[in-house]
Amino acid sequence: MTRYRLNIEYDGTFFRGWQMQPDAPTVQEEIERALTTLFGGREIRIMGSGRTDTGVHAVGQVAHAELPEDRDPGKLLRGLEGQLPEGVRVWRVEPVGEEFHARFDARERQYAYRILKRPNSFLGRYGWLVPYPVKMEQIIDATPLLLGKYNFRPFSTRPDDEESTDCELRTLEWREDRFGWVLHLAADRYLRRMVRTLVGTLVEIGGGRREVETLQTLLSQGIGRAGVPAPPQGLALMRVRYDIDDAEDSPEPSLWGEFS
Amino acid sequence: MTRYRLNIEYDGTFFRGWQMQPDAPTVQEEIERALTTLFGGREIRIMGSGRTDTGVHAVGQVAHAELPEDRDPGKLLRGLEGQLPEGVRVWRVEPVGEEFHARFDARERQYAYRILKRPNSFLGRYGWLVPYPVKMEQIIDATPLLLGKYNFRPFSTRPDDEESTDCELRTLEWREDRFGWVLHLAADRYLRRMVRTLVGTLVEIGGGRREVETLQTLLSQGIGRAGVPAPPQGLALMRVRYDIDDAEDSPEPSLWGEFS
Numbered sequence: 001m002t003r004y005r006l007n008i009e010y011d012g013t014f015f016r017g018w019q020m021q022p023d024a025p026t027v028q029e030e031i032e033r034a035l036t037t038l039f040g041g042r043e044i045r046i047m048g049s050g051r052t053d054t055g056v057h058a059v060g061q062v063a064h065a066e067l068p069e070d071r072d073p074g075k076l077l078r079g080l081e082g083q084l085p086e087g088v089r090v091w092r093v094e095p096v097g098e099e100f101h102a103r104f105d106a107r108e109r110q111y112a113y114r115i116l117k118r119p120n121s122f123l124g125r126y127g128w129l130v131p132y133p134v135k136m137e138q139i140i141d142a143t144p145l146l147l148g149k150y151n152f153r154p155f156s157t158r159p160d161d162e163e164s165t166d167c168e169l170r171t172l173e174w175r176e177d178r179f180g181w182v183l184h185l186a187a188d189r190y191l192r193r194m195v196r197t198l199v200g201t202l203v204e205i206g207g208g209r210r211e212v213e214t215l216q217t218l219l220s221q222g223i224g225r226a227g228v229p230a231p232p233q234g235l236a237l238m239r240v241r242y243d244i245d246d247a248e249d250s251p252e253p254s255l256w257g258e259f260s
Numbered sequence: 261m262t263r264y265r266l267n268i269e270y271d272g273t274f275f276r277g278w279q280m281q282p283d284a285p286t287v288q289e290e291i292e293r294a295l296t297t298l299f300g301g302r303e304i305r306i307m308g309s310g311r312t313d314t315g316v317h318a319v320g321q322v323a324h325a326e327l328p329e330d331r332d333p334g335k336l337l338r339g340l341e342g343q344l345p346e347g348v349r350v351w352r353v354e355p356v357g358e359e360f361h362a363r364f365d366a367r368e369r370q371y372a373y374r375i376l377k378r379p380n381s382f383l384g385r386y387g388w389l390v391p392y393p394v395k396m397e398q399i400i401d402a403t404p405l406l407l408g409k410y411n412f413r414p415f416s417t418r419p420d421d422e423e424s425t426d427c428e429l430r431t432l433e434w435r436e437d438r439f440g441w442v443l444h445l446a447a448d449r450y451l452r453r454m455v456r457t458l459v460g461t462l463v464e465i466g467g468g469r470r471e472v473e474t475l476q477t478l479l480s481q482g483i484g485r486a487g488v489p490a491p492p493q494g495l496a497l498m499r500v501r502y503d504i505d506d507a508e509d510s511p512e513p514s515l516w517g518e519f520s
Contacts, residue, residue, distance in 0.1 A: 009380075009381045009382075010381055011381045011382055057382070081379065086381075086384065087381050088381060089379055089380075089381045091379075118512070119341065119349055119351075120269075120349075120512070120513075121269045121270055121271045121346075121347050121348060121349045122269075122271055122317070122386065122514065122515050123515075124346065126382065178513040178517070179513055252378070252380070253380075253438040253439055254382065255382050255383075
């Protein structure tokens with residue numbers, strides 16, 4: 001048995017999330033099925049760094065798998081390419097030590113959320129066109145308030161499922177391009193729906209539907225109601241960082257732009 | 261009756277071309293149906309600048325329509341937005357003179373073709389991943405040979421349907437971005453499958469499957485066999501130029517443009 005790390009990208013449009021439903025195709029299932037075929041029917045399970053909701057995309061999801069025998073990583077990659085359906089791709093396979101755990105060893109997770117400037121027939125499934133006017137300057141101004149370690153309980157849909165509701169947001173940066181704006185985030189961990197709820201709350205501020213002070217109250221006192229979560233199709237899991245990262249572990253070029 | 265010019269973008273993945281099949285959804289039909297609904301069931305037909313094949317995209321297709329009564333362009337735009345399905349969008353509506361004809365008045369048509377550097381779960385439907393190794397320098401070097409006015413008969417699948425097989429290629433420019441290379445083309449007109457056949461022929465040269473001299477023979481003598489057409493999903497109709505163009509007629513930002 002050898003443990004491998006897989007770097008994965010997927011178009012969330014086509015799947016019911018990473019691992020959500022027992023009766024709908026998930027990314028995890030597709031990869032497990034492909035690996036099982038490549039290893040002659042021997043059942044193989046994989047462990048992801050974390051789940052993503054239905055409709056959420058990934059450029060740099062990470063998983064580990066216990067494979068029944070050593071295989072050349074290049075051959076494994078090509079084999080997976082031949083087995084996986086459109087919209088999901090393993091772009092790197094590396095042998096790792098037996099102690100590596102995709103979920104427990106992750107020390108940082110990076111996400112990106114795209115807001116569209118105008119309707120777009122090609123990017124509509126990869127961004128959010130806010131259905132009311134928003135002032136981006138107000139959103140950009142309010143964003144740094146979220147930086148730091150806080151109890152993000154009000155920003156989770158199921159806070160009681162979590163061991164802790166403390167998260168440390170380390171990066172929050174809006175980048176403009178010709179399609180709109182992309183928020184790049186990095187944190188040690190996130191609660192359920194947290195990124196989408198953060199974006200939804202910021203957009204309500206930019207739309208004049210919420211005072212910026214409510215954000216401060218939510219963060220400092222855990223009191224009040226956060227915004228409606230932004231829709232899933234704007235969100236992508238960009239990268240998961242580990243102590244064993246190397247240069248080739250950088251995410252592939254993507255519609256959400258580069259992440260430094 | 262007032263004549264209007266429509267600027268249109270569509271994701272060719274979802275349609276059987278602009279106007280191809282009597283028994284499958286086409287972009288033309290969708291727009292005609294939407295306009296017919298907006299005008300209380302009065303049948304409205306539109307005339308496009310030219311057809312696009314199944315799977316080919318458009319950022320700046322142009323059509324004209326005779327509407328039974330004057331309408332405010334902004335209201336028409338919003339009305340169409342509410343009626344059109346995902347993947348097709350009218351992004352500009354302008355009243356024009358009765359003499360304007362979207363097809364006969366077009367003096368230049370611009371296309372773009374994307375070649376992907378590597379597999380991509382998001383851009384696979386908007387570019388071509390050539391299934392064998394190619395040297396881009398050889399493709400870039402051979403490209404200017406196509407510039408000018410030639411008999412492009414060998415590059416058409418149905419040359420006998422055409423009144424003339426002479427076309428003038430005015431622009432041919434490869435631009436590299438982080439996903440690959442995009443060829444931008446401008447010409448007065450094109451023959452059936454011509455752009456895809458030009459790209460296919462160039463790629464065969466870059467792949468060492470064809471000598472560059474065969475391209476010269478094809479162009480100067482109309483002798484020989486051109487390459488296999490490149491697949492449709494890499495191609496987009498970017499813009500159609502008329503004498504009455506104005507600044508707002510520029511194409512919307514798109515996946516075939518530059519990525520910063």
